[in-house]
Amino acid sequence: MASRSYGQYCGVTTAVELIGERWALLIIRDLLVGPRRYTDLKQGLPKIPTNILSTRLKELQEGGVVRRVPLLHCGLVYELTPYGRELEPIVLALGRWGFQEMGDPQPEDVVTADSLTMALRTAFQTDAAATLPPADYELHVADVALRVQVDASGLRIAQLQPAGRPIDPRLGTQASTSGEPDLVFAAGPGIRRLISGELTPAAAIDQEVLAIVSGDGTLLERFARTFHIPIDPGVVLVA
Amino acid sequence: MASRSYGQYCGVTTAVELIGERWALLIIRDLLVGPRRYTDLKQGLPKIPTNILSTRLKELQEGGVVRRVPLLHCGLVYELTPYGRELEPIVLALGRWGFQEMGDPQPEDVVTADSLTMALRTAFQTDAAATLPPADYELHVADVALRVQVDASGLRIAQLQPAGRPIDPRLGTQASTSGEPDLVFAAGPGIRRLISGELTPAAAIDQEVLAIVSGDGTLLERFARTFHIPIDPGVVLVA
């Protein structure tokens, strides 16, 4: 099954042979959020053909990136190996890099819980979080709902069921959430322009990119400072 | 020509749509060394079909990653845009990640000047270079020859012609090299095991992984400390 070789003895080449096939890095992105069942991955990657998903999972296992873990009486999950988890900073950096040229969504584009979770991680500003007071948000984008807790020690994101309860904690990085969030707000894909700094929180509300559901709206300012990906001006000139 | 979309509105997805096609990241790796002609790229990627190379270059231009620059009376070169150059830390990190699972070379595998140049950059330890005295190496691997200059201010690598002179300075990141190197040595692909720390310099010479051509052999120790990618023990256990 040795994938088509590039014929070079080089670290970059080896990396690309391990994770460069179509869909592979998106599978890894989702697994960076937490272990996932085959079906979870399929739902999180709505356009992936099932044969491709199973082929990639097999290849990633052979490459030592992914591991298959049976759950007692509960099916099985795929998870990253320690080697696979070393890709986290790379995937986050790629997400930041791609963010700058995302443009506006295609009509067919969806936002999934895992992709939004990772997007928030890519945008997370550790130093801002360390200097600002803690905050506890509930964020709704399209039909995904996230509980986002920020304090000086870092970032914690839990995925909520449409109903409002966190999903299966067995599978999760999701620790149990407690109490009520300080701010609940809903946004569309235009939230990207809040994170890029193109829009202030006030402007975002004005343009109906974002709406406050409940809680202290002034926290949006803190949110925007905690999650931020500056657009490099050099990039815009080039594009 | 909009490449097959993954159907998600996400930074990682956008990044993979821009640079995730087969061969794209290897083209970028080579362009990170310096601007290159079409023919240079073809030689540095011996197994790439020419139609794929031209297709990728077109796509990378549309994506704002690569730029086509005519040279006065001298043909033209491709170079990274500022946006493309932002990929440097990502490609270096991928190279380090892949390095750990490179294993031994396939019989067909080649080592190119650009891939070796980038490999040295991935392995470069800034802090070791800052504390160690400067050094000036000439390194031969297979039929590529590099002049590698290290001092506290950083790393400079020039590609030498088989004859021994640096190649066309017009195209180069290659500044003119001066004087004689402190150490000239030749190695095979096993140099990887020196860089990983599996082999000491003495053992590398012993096993004929590496041979000193001229100069002060004790500098090999300094070389090994300057260029180092530790193998994560966790990885080995998993693999």
Added chain:
DNA sequence: CCGGATCCGAATCGATACTG
């Protein structure tokens, strides 16, 4: 429902040949 395997047409890739 979970975790895939199979089949088949469409698109892409790879190898070679050829051209301004």
Added chain:
DNA sequence: CAGTATCGATTCGGATCCGG
């Protein structure tokens, strides 16, 4: 030097099917 053109080999995508 800098690519196109062509064409068979592979892979991908979409749908269906299957065993537990």
